[in-house]
Amino acid sequence: MSNQQPPQFATQLLDWFDSNGRHDLPWQQDINSYRVWVSEIMLQQTQVKTVIPYYRRFMQSFPDINTLAEASQEQVLSHWAGLGYYARGRNLHKAAQLIMAEHNGVFPKDFDSIVGLPGIGRSTAGAILSIALNQRFAILDGNVKRVLSRFFAIEGWPGEKRIESKLWLLADELTPKQRFDDYTQAIMDLGATLCTRSKPNCENCPVQSSCLAFKQEDVTKYPFKKPKKEKPxxxxxxxxxxxxxxxxxxxxxxxxxxxxxxxxxxxxxxxxxxxxxxxxxxxxxxxxxxxxxxxxxxxxxxxxxxxxxxxxxxxxxxxxxxxxxxxxxxxxxxxxxxxxxxxxxxxxxxxxxxxxxxxxxxxxx
Ligand code: SF4
Missing domain, CATH: 3.90.79.10 (Nucleoside Triphosphate Pyrophosphohydrolase)
Structure with missing residues (x-):
């Protein structure tokens, strides 16, 4: 599958993360499943710097699952106003009530139960399990899709089922055998800080020597764009x-x-x-x-x-x-x-x- 052995990719990435990754984001303090879950939901479609003040305010008002479940939907949505994609806030609230009713108020620890909660897909479940519980699960959010599409020079739009399945396979193979929490954070950081959408900073990239898009000198060709359709x-x-x-x-x-x-x-x-x-x-x-x-x-x-x-x-x-x-x-x-x-x-x-x-x-x- 890959143009280099997966352990090498992970080692290079983790070494870079230790000295250059982000370690002081609000959700990296007092880590638990609830805090990671809220951050992951807010970070879907929204950048870190926008999310930070919202996350702080949310945590102040709803510091745990119980407080969130007991709040009214209006209180929750008033903390979401301006972040967009409000279904995320409604689902977070619904899921907290479900956890109270069906899991005795304890955030579930297994993949199937987590992915069964409203608003949580495979990648978010993987992020919660790896970051909060250090279990071996891959993630494939927008940042990771971009990194892998470039690293392996994947021809095709990542939103297409066939391409997405291929990326999941690669994401899983690259995940190391230990330090799952750091690895997940590291690959997200790489996508957010170096392998950015426009003007990626390949000069400082820890995996540059094996990156196929870099070798082709055509980095921004990847990931392929969504086929254009005019918005009504x-x-x-x-x-x-x-x-x-x-x-x-x-x-x-x-x-x-x-x-x-x-x-x-x-x-x-x-x-x-x-x-x-x-x-x-x-x-x-x-x-x-x-x-x-x-x-x-x-x-x-x-x-x-x-x-x-x-x-x-x-x-x-x-x-x-x-x-x-x-x-x-x-x-x-x-x-x-x-x-x-x-x-x-x-x-x-x-x-x-x-x-x-x-x-x-x-x-x-
Ligand atoms: S070399 Fe450039 S394109 Fe390749 S993974 Fe690193 S930052 Fe992304």
Whole structure:
């Protein structure tokens, strides 16, 4: 399989890690399965420097599985607001409750039980078992995929099943027979600090002498890019209703779909739909003010957001009522009124575009 014996790769990597790796990240202190698990979930799709303050705040509020399981989903999501991919926060919460109910509150120690928890895949389970419990398990996160694709000059997109299986095989073969915790951390560090996406620092790489992509002098050719597909563009009209007490009307989004479980502005599929809604509840839609539109990009599509502002302190006849806004479910939505300050302080979890709009509103006061 490989162009060098696996032990050599691991030895070179571990020697480098001992003197150059990262040893003082918050989740590397007081190591246990819970702390490693939370860090691994936060680090999916998010860089270390962004994660650190979120991780610290999360650990302060939820220092163990029990505290997390007993918190409300809102409390958990308000600690996640801004990190994106909110399903990660919801799954973390659900998994903590499952561990309390089915594992007596003790984080499981075997692969099958861990991988059976919501939000934990093979790589995350491997990272928890190797880093927290020093068991021999490989990982294959985005960083490791990049390192191995380059080291072995793998032709093909790592998201493709066939290529991914090949990378898992290589990841497993390269894992040494001891120091599993350090090895996992070391290969993550190599990907994050030297074998970076653009401009990899091959000069200082401990495995450069056997790296095939380096020998080909075509390092950034690997890993192969995902075959291009244009992202569709969707439209949404968000209604910013501000009442006499300067509070903003939000509703809680359904658990499934974008921003699941977060509190957001009422959303409509067109300007007219918003007008009709206000008309139906006896509000004065003539006072609607259109703000500048902006684009928010998700992994699968762009969302062009058209904010509509309604100052209800100058309109009469407004009724507070539970509404059916535009989304895929027909559930009745819990509705609430919040001050801009409490929203900006994270009293409830709100999506990034709503944070942006609240900041805009705050500036115009
Ligand atoms: S030599 Fe360069 S491309 Fe190869 S593993 Fe090291 S940093 Fe990555």
């Amino acid at each position: 563009i969707k439209q949404a009209w968000l209604l910013i209703r501000q009442n006499q007490n300067a509070q903003i009307c939000l509703y809680q989004r359904p658990q499934k779909g974008i921003w699941g479980g977060l509190w957001s502005l009422p959303e409509f599929e067109s300007y007219q739909a918003c007008e009709q809604y206000l008309q139906s509840e006896g509000s004065c839609q003539q006072s609607l003010i259109e703000w500048d539109s902006f684009r928010h990009t998700f992994s699968h599509y762009h969302l062009d957001i058209h904010p509509l502002y309604l100052d209800e302190s100058v309109v009469s006849g407004v009724k507070d009522q539970r509404a059916h806004y535009n989304d895929d479910s027909n559930e009745e939505k819990p509705e609430g009124w919040y001050s801009i300050q409490s929203l900006l302080k994270g009293e409830v979890g709100i999506p990034a575009p709503v944070v942006k709009l609240m900041n805009r509103l705050d500036e115009t006061k």
